[in-house]
Amino acid sequence: xxxxxxxxxxLASRQDIFLEVIAENRENIRIKKEKTVxxxxxxxxxxxxxxxxxxGFQAMSMRDLCQETGISLGALYAYFPSKDDLxxxxxxxxxxxxxxxxxxxxLQFDDPxxxxxxxxxxxxxxxxxxRPWFYFFFMEAKNLNPSDRKKAIEGDLATEMRLExxxxxxxxxxxxxxxxxxxxxxxxxxxxxxxxxxxxxFRSRNISVDQYxxxxxxxxxxYLGVEDQLGKVSGENM
Amino acid sequence: xxxxxxxxxxLASRQDIFLEVIAENRENIRIKKEKTVxxxxxxxxxxxxxxxxxxGFQAMSMRDLCQETGISLGALYAYFPSKDDLxxxxxxxxxxxxxxxxxxxxLQFDDPxxxxxxxxxxxxxxxxxxRPWFYFFFMEAKNLNPSDRKKAIEGDLATEMRLExxxxxxxxxxxxxxxxxxxxxxxxxxxxxxxxxxxxxFRSRNISVDQYxxxxxxxxxxYLGVEDQLGKVSGENM
DNA sequence: TATAAAAAAACGAACGTACGTTATTTTTAT
DNA sequence: ATAAAAATAACGTACGTTCGTTTTTTTATA
Numbered sequence: 001x002x003x004x005x006x007x008x009x010x011l012a013s014r015q016d017i018f019l020e021v022i023a024e025n026r027e028n029i030r031i032k033k034e035k036t037v038x039x040x041x042x043x044x045x046x047x048x049x050x051x052x053x054x055x056g057f058q059a060m061s062m063r064d065l066c067q068e069t070g071i072s073l074g075a076l077y078a079y080f081p082s083k084d085d086l087x088x089x090x091x092x093x094x095x096x097x098x099x100x101x102x103x104x105x106x107l108q109f110d111d112p113x114x115x116x117x118x119x120x121x122x123x124x125x126x127x128x129x130x131r132p133w134f135y136f137f138f139m140e141a142k143n144l145n146p147s148d149r150k151k152a153i154e155g156d157l158a159t160e161m162r163l164e165x166x167x168x169x170x171x172x173x174x175x176x177x178x179x180x181x182x183x184x185x186x187x188x189x190x191x192x193x194x195x196x197x198x199x200x201x202f203r204s205r206n207i208s209v210d211q212y213x214x215x216x217x218x219x220x221x222x223y224l225g226v227e228d229q230l231g232k233v234s235g236e237n238m
Numbered sequence: 239x240x241x242x243x244x245x246x247x248x249l250a251s252r253q254d255i256f257l258e259v260i261a262e263n264r265e266n267i268r269i270k271k272e273k274t275v276x277x278x279x280x281x282x283x284x285x286x287x288x289x290x291x292x293x294g295f296q297a298m299s300m301r302d303l304c305q306e307t308g309i310s311l312g313a314l315y316a317y318f319p320s321k322d323d324l325x326x327x328x329x330x331x332x333x334x335x336x337x338x339x340x341x342x343x344x345l346q347f348d349d350p351x352x353x354x355x356x357x358x359x360x361x362x363x364x365x366x367x368x369r370p371w372f373y374f375f376f377m378e379a380k381n382l383n384p385s386d387r388k389k390a391i392e393g394d395l396a397t398e399m400r401l402e403x404x405x406x407x408x409x410x411x412x413x414x415x416x417x418x419x420x421x422x423x424x425x426x427x428x429x430x431x432x433x434x435x436x437x438x439x440f441r442s443r444n445i446s447v448d449q450y451x452x453x454x455x456x457x458x459x460x461y462l463g464v465e466d467q468l469g470k471v472s473g474e475n476m
Numbered sequence: 477t478a479t480a481a482a483a484a485a486a487c488g489a490a491c492g493t494a495c496g497t498t499a500t501t502t503t504t505a506t
Numbered sequence: 507a508t509a510a511a512a513a514t515a516a517c518g519t520a521c522g523t524t525c526g527t528t529t530t531t532t533t534a535t536a
Contacts, residue, residue, distance in 0.1 A: 032510065055380065059296045062496060072513045074498080083496065139377070143294065182443050183453055186432060194428035205420050215421050222461060270484065271531095300522060312524080313486045321522065 003209045006125045010101065017100065018042070021093040028085060030078040041079055043069050045090055049132035057087060057140050087140070088148050094133040095155050101126055102159070112170030113226050117217050119163065120188070124213040127196040134196040160185055170224065177225035184223070191216055241447045244363045248339065255338065256280070259331040266323060268316040279317055281307050283328055287370040295325060295378050325378065326386050332371040333393050339364055340397070350408030351464050355455055357401065358426070362451040365434040372434040398423055408462065415463035422461070429454055 001009075022029070022037055031037050047068035051060040062083065066073050080086045105122040109115035127134045141152055163185040170176035195202070195212055202212065220226075239247075260267070260275055269275050285306035289298040300321065304311050318324040343360040347353035365372045379390055401423040408414035433440070433450055440450065458464070 030511090036511080056294060056296055058294060059381075061494075063494085073496090074500095074514070075512045077497070078511075142292070143297075180453070183445065183450075186436060186439065187429060187457075190428050190432035190436075191425060194424060194431075198424065198428075201424065207421065212421070215418065219425075219461070223457070268485090274485075299520075301520090310487045311522090312488065315523070316485070 001121075003125050003128065003213075006122075007129060010126075010129055013101070014097065017093065017097045021089060021096065024092070025080075025085075025089055028081050037079070040069075040071060044071070044076065044079055044086070045093070046132075048086060048090060049136055052140065053132055053135050057136075057143060084145060087144070090133075090136070091140075091144065091148055091152065094130065094137060095152070098126060098130065098133070099155065099158075106162075111175070112166050112173065113175055113224075115166050116163075116170065116220065119166070120216050120220065121213045123192050124195055124209060124216065127192060128209045131196050131199055135199075138193060138197065160189065163188060167224075175224075175226065177223075179224065188216075188220070191219075239359075241363050241366065241451075244360075245367060248364075248367055251339070252335065255335045256331065259327060259334065262330070263318075263323075263327055266319050275317070278307075278309060281309070282314065282317055282324070283331070284370075286324060286328060287374055290378065291370055291373050295374075295381060322383060325382065328371075329375070329378075329382065329386055329390065332368065332375060333390070335368065336364060336371075337393065337396075344400075350404050350411065350413055351462075353404050354401075354408070354458065357404070358454050358458065359451045361430050362433055362447060362454065365430060366447045369434050369437055373437075376431065376435065398427065401426060405462075413462075413464065415461075417462065426454075426458070429457075 018038070018041075022034075022041065029037055029041075031040070044065070047065055048057070048060070051064050051068055062073055062076065066076060069076070080089060102119070102122055106115055106118045109118055137152070141149070144152060164181050167176065167179075167181045167184055171178055171181070256276070256279075260272070260279065267275055267279075269278070282303070285303055286295070286298070289302050289306055300311055300314060304314060307314070318327060340357070340360055344353055344356045347356055375390070379387070382390060402419050405414065405417075405419045405422055409416055409419070
């Protein structure tokens with residue numbers, strides 16, 4: 001599956017997660033009609049990401065958000081109880097979406113190299129579609145309240161563990177060369193972050209998502225000494 | 239040269255750069271005695287980095303800084319004209335120091351691989367000693383005023399160009415395997431950032447600076463197909 | 477060396493402004 | 507006509523910054 005296919009598939013499932021987040025926070029939202037909530041909360045989330053990614057969430061004022069969304073100050077507070085809760089909701093929605101997609105695209109694989117490849121490709125594609133979210137997670141993680149902060153760290157650690165166990169399994173099966181697992185996992189995560197943080201740089205150099213995913217997979221194949229140099233899986237699963 | 243040697247060498251030259259920054263901003267500083275300026279501005283810079291790296295520069299209030307430094311609100315403003323100027327001064331001091339050290343440690347090399355190795359090792363060591371600065375650059379770059387922002391981008395681009403030209407030269411001489419230069423340079427920078435951004439993670443896993451530098455050099459040797467797998471140069475220059 | 481005068485530095489209360497948030501009023505939709 | 511949603515104006519608070527005063531340090535004089 002290349003990026004275009006992935007994108008189509010994603011757009012279908014995005015709405016579900018959004019509705020679930022709304023359902024979870026229903027008591028905090030004063031608006032009655034579901035349709036109105038969906039329309040305006042979407043607008044609010046998008047505007048928050050836009051402004052925050054320019055100047056940081058703390059520096060974003062409610063008046064900034066008011067202007068960007070076209071919704072008045074008073075009306076905004078019908079959709080969330082406080083600025084801090086808005087941050088919470090945004091983080092939750094994003095993390096849930098990411099986790100769900102990563103799971104659905106990688107759990108099906110048995111062999112470590114297949115799993116690793118799928119994980120890399122999915123992560124790169126996902127971070128492209130949801131770039132504002134990924135950038136936001138990265139930059140605003142330290143501003144979270146203790147509870148959300150804990151959740152964020154746990155989520156991060158889970159991803160890391162999955163990566164490390166895949167590498168370990170590959171080494172045990174003799175599929176991968178022996179490398180420092182922690183460092184390797186950390187490096188992979190660093191390369192992921194590189195894509196969504198320096199996105200504009202890659203755009204100006206005309207490097208596509210698919211190129212970057214291929215590059216990372218080729219890179220890892222090289223480093224781990226795997227024979228299959230072709231990034232894209234030819235089978236029916238991916 | 240290993241990290242301990244590098245550290246010793248660095249500490250000697252740090253003071254000079256600090257004095258130069260003070261000299262450049264002399265008209266903005268109301269304090270007459272050089273010694274007082276050095277003592278307190280150093281305190282102010284360190285406190286700013288500490289607080290900013292916890293909660294962000296914007297979120298740091300002058301009262302926070304007042305408490306951390308032990309200098310009163312009124313006195314603080316004798317050392318810089320505004321909070322924004324404080325940010326400027328910090329950025330300038332840091333960037334100047336980094337650029338100078340990187341230059342002094344890499345310009346002497348002729349062969350691309352030697353230069354690349356020196357660049358990697360110097361950068362990793364430097365970002366270890368000046369970690370608060372590097373973290374600060376990374377996180378606060380978007381909060382700069384247009385003029386400082388331009389300078390920061392230019393500095394970044396210069397580093398990138400130097401990296402790319404070294405890679406290109408190595409390819410031309412047949413020393414390196416043919417790889418996408420832009421992507422490779424971007425990846426190296428990503429690995430640099432990984433070190434100072436996830437510093438606590440590496441510490442908890444007992445990975446030392448020297449190990450990380452060796453890891454990166456070995457990694458690049460592998461990727462570029464260079465014979466010399468030994469990270470550390472045996473000659474007298476490095 | 478001791479002391480008075482001058483300069484330098486530090487202090488902390490006060491200013492205006494912009495923030496997050498809310499209570500009240502107005503508009504819109506049913 | 508009634509309920510829902512949006513808009514407005516206002517609240518208290520915390521911010522960056524300033525300024526008159528006090529404290530400390532340096533210099534000058536005996």
